[in-house]
Amino acid sequence: MNDHYLKKLDRVTAILTQLQSRPLVRAQDLAKKFEVSIRTIYRDIKTLENAGIPIVGEAGSGYSLMDGYKLPPVMFTKEEVLSFITAEKLMQNFSDQSLGIHHQNAMEKLRSVLRHSDKNLIQSIEKKVDIFNYPPVSGEHIKNVIPIIMESIAEKRQLTIEYRTVDEKISTRTVEVVGVFFEFNYWYFMAFCTLRNDFRQFRIDRIRQIMKTQNPFLQEYGQINDYRSKPNGNKTRVRLMVDKKIVGHLVNSKKYYGIIEEILHEEGIEMIFETDWIEEGFPRWLITFADYAKVLEPDSLRSKIRELAERILNRL
Template sequence: MNDHYLKKIDRITAILTQLQSKPIVRAQDLAEKFEVSIRTIYRDIKTLENAGIPIIGEAGNGYSLMDGYKLPPVMFTKDEVLSFITAEKLMQHFSHESLGAHYKTAMEKLRSILKYSDKKLLENIEKQIDIYNYYPKTEDYIKNIIPTILQSIAEKVQICIDYKTVDEKISTRTIEVVGVFFEFNYWYLIAYCTLRKDFRQFRVDRILKLNKTQNPFLQEYGQINDYRKNPNANKTIVKLLVEKKIMPHLGNSKIYYGLTEEKETENGIELTFETEWISEGFPRWLITFTDYAKIIEPESLKTTMKELIEKISKNLSQYS
């Protein structure tokens, strides 16, 4: 059997797996995934149909398996089996506690269908992999909070929350959740707030109480990344000229503070930010490498930095 037929068998098997895992699969998406022509995908679908697989759909729309049709358990490669244990270690350290128990039971089910040699492989390797996390886990007031939030998204119903702000003020909000995300060791949700008539970002561990209502919402909000990139907030454009040698030390923090463009010039790296923390957060971050940076704009940031440096200098003078 030549290499061409081996690749075809692998691709057809993978297409069958896609049909098992998704309600509908488009030929265009399959063609992009396997880097073949759409015509090749049509032929592969025909091969599956000829083998007796009941596929519903047609070219140009999408394909799915007939409802109720059962396939034998999927077989995993060794590389896929090893990826499971790595993912499990990551979930143990970085997943939200309300998701951890559900993931653990899912992994137990997955392990149960592995063949004996693969189970032994996991047993032998799992103690050789570890993840070191130096950030303490946050504690939530509500058990299973993220699954409840995800249910509200799936069911498209509003939730009512009691929320404590950073200055310890508590307010009650009815919100329509767009999505959740993890950043800098905290879980957040982005939602439309019916009180403010606008989109807001909430830190999950500051939610004191949560009730899933029976009130549906009909608005289609799209993907969470649409709001992460363009959240509704008062933003200030900041431009810095930074020495190249300090760039590796900025890491992901520059993204956190609103980096939108990074351009190399003869005099250094020009960084452009859109930040809503121009008064406090951004200046205090900038002070950590201000000896390697020049503020291009705005002028107000230069004034803020001078005042901050003077305050630091005054505080330090008491130790001289």
């Protein structure tokens, strides 16, 4: 069997897996995924149909398996089996506790359909892989909080939350969740807040109570990154001149604090930010490398840094 037919066999098998895992699959998406023409995808679909696979749909709309049709368990490659180990370790270290339990249950089901040799492979290597992570200690924890949030997204139902802000104030919010994300050791969700009539970012470990309501979303939402990247009227423009030798250590954190532009100068790197956390978070981050940075604007940030430095000195 030549390479052409081997590639086609692999692609057709992968298309069948896509049909098993999704309610509707478009030819355009398959063509992009496998880097072939749409006409090639049409031929592959025809190959599956000729093999007796009951595919519903047509060119131009999308394809799916006939409702109720079942296929035997998928066989995994050795590389795929090994990837499960890494995924399991990541979930153990970086997921919400309740989400991790659900993933662990799913992994047990997955292990049950593996071949005997693959089970032995996992058992022999899983103790050889670890992820060293030092997550921050959270306060009160609510069971199933992330699954509840995800259910509200899927069902397009509003949530009511009791939320503790960074200054320890408690407020009750009704929100419509756009999406969930993990960043800098914390889980967050982006949502439209009906109290503020605007989009807000909430840290999940600060939720004290959560309840899914029967109220539907008042509007449709896109992808989470569409809203995380949108500036709002509360952002403050900050300009810093930063020593070149320290910039490399700010690669990840500068994105978190709203970097929008960097300009190379002879005396350093001018870093321009738009930040929501000018009152507290940004000054505390800046003071960690303040001996290598100069505040160009705003003047209020210079005052905050001085006040923060004085408070630190008074505690020494």
